[in-house]
Amino acid sequence: MDNPAYLRAKNLTEKIAAEVGDxxxxxxxxxxxxxxxxxxxxxxxxxxxxxxxxGYGDCYGHGLTHIRKVALDAGAIILIELKREPLTPDSGRLVRLAHLAGLLHDVRRREKNHAKRGAEEAAGILAHFDLSKGESTAIVRAIANHEAFQPQEPLENPADQLLSDTLYDADKFRWGPDNFTETLWAMLASRQAPLSVVFKHFLPGLEGIRRVRDTFRTETGRIYGPDFIDRGLEIGRRFYEARSSFHGD
Known part of the structure; x- marks a missing residue:
């Protein structure tokens, strides 16, 4: 990160995040x-x-770091949910489908209707993998369903529905602390907007994040998702309160 103002602000959000806790x-x-x-x-x-x-590159903070975290958390949620209600004898296989869904969910992040477009792109990619048609379709449909505040397609197979809900929740976990310690700065690095402009739109942005709090879909997501969001909002609130220290940046 070459912009000194961004670097100083990012360091502050990381310090606040450490105080807020994981x-x-x-x-x-x-x-x-x-x-x-x-x-x-x-x-x-x-x-x-x-x-x-x-090869698809970073897109406004939704690059390799983002998709890796989504994939890993999606796999963990699958394991937790299957302990609660076993839906398949092969939990490891469903975890791997969650990993692939996490890695592929933002391949068309730059485009309008990126979830639907990403699902279409993922279908072509998955055609070359050692997956059954049903497994590929489950991943594709999960990706199509992962956008917030949009209608989702209900899936008939309970394991497929779990995969879809899990991808959504793992992706929305990133709307917590990661949003302020990573995503925001990756987005700004590509736009080079002054911090004064960032702060001007900051409070409406926080409200948008707050809306995600009640949208988690799995039992695990409903239990832990609000905690992610609340910690992120606390980081954002404290960062906004410190905006006077960046006057002129």
Missing amino acids: PEFYRHHHVAVSESARLYENAPMVRDCLEIVS
Whole structure:
């Protein structure tokens, strides 16, 4: 990050985030988080998918860091939900589908209706993977359903619905602290807007984030999603209160 004002502001949001603390999800479910990471690191399909999506580049903070976090948290949510209600004898396979969905969900992030366009793009990519037609279709439909405040298509198969809901929740976890420590600064790096303009639109932006709080779809998401959002909003609130220290930037 070359802009000194952005760097100073980003450092402040990271300091505030450290004071606010990590979301409870990672403390309460560290076993599932670790197992998801293990499966992710040892999956050839994940490596192949990463190689493909790396060619799409970053888009307003929705690059490789973002999709990796979505994939890992999606896998963890699958493991947690399947403990609550076993829907498939092969939990590892469903976790890998969640990983692929996470990695592919923003391949068309730059485009209007990016969820639908991303689903179409993902269908072409997945045609080259060792997946059944049903597995590929489940991933594609999950990607089509992942946009907030848009109608979603209900899925007949309970495991497919879980995959869809899981992708949504893992993606919306990123609307918490990550939004202020990572996404905001990646977006600004491509636009180079002065911080005065950022602060001018900051409060309406916080309200948009607040609206996500009640949209989580899995039981795990409904329990832990609001905590992500609340911590993010607290970081945003404290950062906004410190705006006078950036006067002239």
